[in-house]
Amino acid sequence: MSSRLHGFPGGLILDGHKAISSGRPSMRAAIPERLFIPLQQHIGEPAEALVRPGQRVLKGEVIGAASGYFSVPVHASTSGTVVEVADHPVPHPSGLKCACVVIEADGEDTWFERSTIADPTRLDPAALRNLIRKAGVVGMGGAGFPTFVKLNPGPGRHVKTVILNGAECEPYITCDDRLMRERPGAIVAGAEIIRRATQAERCVIGVEENKPEAYQALRDAASDGVEVVQVPVRYPIGGEKELIQVLTGREVPSDGLPAEVGVLVQNVATAAAVYEAVEKGQPLISRYVTVTGSGVSEPRNLEARIGTPLRDLLEQCGMREGEVTSLIMGGPMMGFSLRDADVPLVKTSNCVLAETGPDSNAGLPVLPCIRCGSCAQVCPVKLLPQQLYWYARAKDFDKVQDHHLFDCIECGCCAYVCPSNIPLVQYYRFAKTEIWGQEREREKADLARRRHEARLARLEREKREREARHRAKRAVLSGKDQKMEGDAAKQAAIRAALERAKAKRSSSGDRQEGAARQRTD
Ligand code: SF4
Ligand code: SF4
Structure with a gap:
């Protein structure tokens, strides 16, 4: 280069x-009396707290573990005792609260054991x-x-x-x-x-x-x-x-x-x-x-x-x-x-x-856009800030994206030169937040739809399995009936044979008795 x-x-x-x-x-x-260490200080998943109230920690010790690929651990920045793991306000435009590990410093600033690599x-x-x-x-x-x-x-x-x-x-x-x-x-x-x-x-x-x-x-x-x-x-x-x-x-x-x-x-x-x-x-x-x-x-x-x-x-x-x-x-x-x-x-x-003194951002009257084009001249990304403004104001989030809203780096040059004092960047941040919110809702709806479809498929599968089981049972039962019928027929045949044998024995006895009688006579 x-x-x-x-x-x-x-x-x-x-x-x-x-x-x-x-x-x-x-x-x-100076070391403060208490440190409020947020578990999320990076883009991605927040770290997971590894400590609990009452636990003593050393400077540099891991107090929050990375919880995914887009995540990094968080460390204690001095030695002391964990007094709380709870939500506290963090620096954010919305005044957001986030889980923080609160450490009461012991003033000794004792390091956790650090390992070094001999030849990095x-x-x-x-x-x-x-x-x-x-x-x-x-x-x-x-x-x-x-x-x-x-x-x-x-x-x-x-x-x-x-x-x-x-x-x-x-x-x-x-x-x-x-x-x-x-x-x-x-x-x-x-x-x-x-x-x-x-x-x-x-x-x-x-x-x-x-x-x-x-x-x-x-x-x-x-x-x-x-x-x-x-x-x-x-x-x-x-x-x-x-x-x-x-x-x-x-x-x-x-x-x-x-x-x-x-x-x-x-x-x-x-x-x-x-x-x-x-x-x-x-x-x-x-x-x-x-x-x-x-x-x-x-x-x-x-x-x-x-x-x-x-x-x-x-x-x-x-x-x-x-x-x-x-x-x-x-x-x-x-x-x-x-x-x-x-x-x-x-x-x-x-x-x-x-x-x-007076807040330089407050009190200035916001006037209508006069389409002077000054904002476009200073935009380092070659966007059309006034168009973005109109579409963001009208909540036309398709158009605002067509005009490359997400290329805007929120540098504020457009708002700085705007003679009408329009807080342009606030409109862009609003539009971005709304679009992210809609995407999240869409993702949620997609997830709900996929879950619903999966449930229907499961119910249908269970119904088919149930029917198959019933069919199999019926088949077994009808097999049993046939067997029982066969057994009864066999029993009847045996009984009939026994009857015949008995009848035969009886008639042969009569004949023998008659013959004996004839011989006696
Ligand atoms: S600088 Fe302000 S008044 Fe001029 S076009 Fe842009 S938004 Fe409109
Ligand atoms: S805030 Fe966005 S639109 Fe305005 S000048 Fe900067 S990059 Fe361009």
Whole structure:
């Protein structure tokens, strides 16, 4: 692959607000009194709890087991005692609750026994994927896709190029920037492991031009097989498909996956977690997170344990209690509002944005669409956002899919430029949720229909079997009748023969008596 850069459609130059938090070195967050560790922090099946209240656990110990192929284990992020396994609110746009293992920390932070491999370079791809899975590593850039699954593109697909995403294009978020500056060696080593696990020929790390320190740190750490490339500052260049297009010139097809163009993209933080898993036998139990915005007096990056309540993190960054008017998980473009700070940090949490003053998203009057076309000009996926809006609003879910709703990456560029302040992305999320809901209902109905048909078939089969049994019984009974009739006939014949013999004997006696009488006479 050449390092010649290519463009991508649309996009925006945004005010980054990154210097607020990127200037300070990251800090290790304090161990909270209680950790709320969700059993589902990844796409796929939730982990199954392996612990119960009262049980003592050590840092790094498995507390939730993977429950299917699309599942990874969950580990304790400090030592302590399990006090509860119950539903608690987790970071989700709907305020969703999910099963969490609640651990009361003992403050000792005692590690569970970790096993390390003497020479991980000798491991084959399957063994590497297994170690990465055991460590509970998922994509830390947003979606939380189990990493071991992504490293296995499936039969017939070959990954030629691994791209590490260090673009971090969304405003306010700087956790990857700090990680790249502070742990470039772990990222490069992780990149090499990912390359070995996929048998890829090339590996390139893309870093936005507004992170010169991170770029230099990676360049200094990079080995021969890892290329570090600066990419232009343009939102959303950190989108998977956009970064692939910029670095390779290849366009991932609509509804397609990067593997279809021979590319695998991982976030830089995921690469560092892969390194920790393979080289140190260390599970994913902490991450860098940006705590920023006008709602905190000391915006910065923290290395925090998974399960730490966000309130603890905000307080460690000088939360302006009583003044915070909006709390966002993620950045202002793609993040989502939180109802309160009493939700835990999860593996995919990259930023907590606390703002004071009037909520910038609230209060703006929503006006009718004037069909200005600005939204289409900035869409990086070349969609027609206003058409999607009309169809989503009309709940015409066939049409909205015909217009490739599921290619929308929810980057928010369209809503950002809309002069009518239409919350376009909310309409797209609504339409996606409705379609998923309908699909689930359809699947349920299909399942119910299949069950009903199976029941009818079973009843019919049982009826046929019952009839066959009755027929067989009747046949046996009629055989018995015939036998009985035969026996009776035989008995009658015997009786008749006996009668005849008796009669014969009697007549012969008479004759003998007459003869004797004649002789006597
Ligand atoms: S930018 Fe807004 S007003 Fe203009 S076409 Fe798109 S949805 Fe309509
Ligand atoms: S949110 Fe979707 S429709 Fe709007 S610009 Fe981004 S990708 Fe295009």
